[in-house]
Amino acid sequence: MIPYHIRWMEVGDLPQVHAIDELSFTLPWPANSYRYEILENPASLLWVAETMPEEGERQVVGMIVVWLIVDEAHIATIAVLPEFRRLGIGRALLAVALRESYKKGATSATLEVRAHNLAAQQLYQDFGFDVAGRRQGYYQDNREDALLMTLQDLDLDYFDWLEGDQLLDETGESGEI
Template identity: 45%
Template sequence: MSSKLSDTVSIRPMQADDLIQAEALDRLAFSDPWPAGAYIYEYENAQNSILLVAADTSRRAGQELVAAAVLWLVVDEAQVATIAVMPQYQGKGLGLKLLATGLAQAARRGAVRSHLEVRAGNAAALRLYYGLGYQTVGLRPGYYKDNHEDALLLTLEGLDAEKLDAIAAEA
């Protein structure tokens, strides 16, 4: 793992045992978390999805999950449905590692580009996405219901599994 992250943190596919922790993480990370049961639905309908978590094995049993991401594969596109890193693990490259890992898997399954939607004021997320090469391709004014914030639509073209593997390994 990265020199910035503990050797005890690793990325793996989401398992049934992770679902309660994933929902708890989502509520910690977002002001408007996914509704209850959303992760269970994603897990049970994952034929065209990539569900990843990062687990820190040095944490207490039942509290190992420190990050999660869901990508939806639609024909040759990978939509980033959600990505969340536990607050005390943010800013250490874990979001980058998780997203690059998910995008590399998506590329191996035929995705050539990625799309996502992000709050215009989410500076940490935008640093992550722009750093990876996403570009803003659209804007939905007042899209978010809680505070009427604008949504930016971002696209990353030319997904390359090997390059993404290298980014994930470096993060």
Template identity: 40%
Template sequence: MNTFNLELQSLTETHLSALLELDQTCFGGLWTLDAYQREIASPNSDLLGLISPLSTMELLGMGCFWSILEEAHITLLAVHPQYQRQGMGQALLFSLLKTAHDRGLERATLEVRASNLSAINLYQKFGFKTAGRRRRYYKDNDEDALILWLGDIQHPQFPNSLKTWHQITSEHLKSFGWLFTSS
């Protein structure tokens, strides 16, 4: 089997068109150009992307969180439909949590559609627990959002969890021919 490099990068202004394209594909245009420009410029936002130099697509996946006090609020996690179920969502979530840990944040939280079982399963694999529900949170269809929560990111055992998740994620990606590196 051929292997292809999969690189994690902090996204910049040069990635704006790819961000908008992936956003349109995955979310139907959730965020605007101005919104992505604000994320890139903000010192309280981490916007990460998965890129493969050999892919015709510039951006295979993206993830973002806001640092709010001691919390990483995950705002986006998306993988292009052509590349889903290959471990890229795991790679992005791992990378967001590692970045949050490295920033000294204490916990992570996010909202997810109550019907998005594959995303909920992914978050649960990484230890997220349901903390609550936001009724009619999504305006496109009035669907509820589950509030998911992961604490103890600064606990002394958390780096061991990160190592385990990195190994599991790398092995999953490798089974699809991807070699995962972060820059």
């Protein structure tokens, strides 16, 4: 097993983050977007999941970007390298992002997800997100619809529920894959 941890994204992570983005999405963000989010957007909260092998190089294997807009956490993007998917890294990233957004004043969360991306939809439903609407032709590459998903009542009771469902450990910031 390889240990990993979740930490704030840094400018030095950008080549690996952009590679994850390109492998995960047909419409990746422009390369300079993450730099802007880190250095210039005070509403952005960004994390990476990084392996911590006993030997060899550490590797960024996942990332998440959240925009904190007044009292709402908007999940702008989340992705994990294909070979590291379904190992709990996406769950850990989402749990940390929601917890830290709550600490900074968020009382709800929103996101858009492709209508065909059932695996991502299931992850969000596991965290209590509900479908609140549909954005017709939202994605520019193929005009696919997006589902708008929301999580209301981001509060201490919610985090107690997450811990009870074992979606959030005591810190939520480390694990093994």
